[in-house]
Amino acid sequence: MSVSGRPIDVLLVEDDPGDELMTREAFEDNKIGNTLHVVRDGEEALDFLYKRGAHKDAPRPDLILLDLNLPKYDGRQVLEHVKSDNDLTDIPVVVLTTSAAEEDILRSYKLHANAYVTKPVDLDQFIRAVRQIDEFFVQVVRLPGR
Numbered sequence: 001m002s003v004s005g006r007p008i009d010v011l012l013v014e015d016d017p018g019d020e021l022m023t024r025e026a027f028e029d030n031k032i033g034n035t036l037h038v039v040r041d042g043e044e045a046l047d048f049l050y051k052r053g054a055h056k057d058a059p060r061p062d063l064i065l066l067d068l069n070l071p072k073y074d075g076r077q078v079l080e081h082v083k084s085d086n087d088l089t090d091i092p093v094v095v096l097t098t099s100a101a102e103e104d105i106l107r108s109y110k111l112h113a114n115a116y117v118t119k120p121v122d123l124d125q126f127i128r129a130v131r132q133i134d135e136f137f138v139q140v141v142r143l144p145g146r
Helices: 017-029 042-049 075-084 102-110 123-140
Strands: 009-013 035-039 063-066 093-097 115-118
Touching: 009 042, 017 035, 017 123, 035 042, 042 075, 063 075, 063 123, 075 093, 075 102, 093 102, 093 123, 102 115, 115 123
Parallel strands: 009 035, 009 063, 063 093, 093 115
Antiparallel strands: none
């Protein structure tokens, strides 16, 4: 929950059903009361953010959890769109990916990612990482408009 007491909208951009399931479990197991919206590729992420097509009624996300390796547009392209659009740039983006490659980390920060987290392989560690992201960005950090 945000400081205002309203659940925040989290956009998960993830093409791996297993990672989506683990993220959902992290939200449920830890009683995270925020709304998780899931899109499966970069094109759908942009449709959600720009309220196009099936996502015309999508809420503006308060936080984006973004995988890098996605079909259609990859996470780097989505990140670049978000951080170069004046209407979206203030949405915090956490890159949540399997890549620990230094070039991916550097490029993500150059594209203005707010954080970069390598997905733990272990379920308990993954759930703990998602919970910590939620705690930091929802309970500690003051988000715009909240």
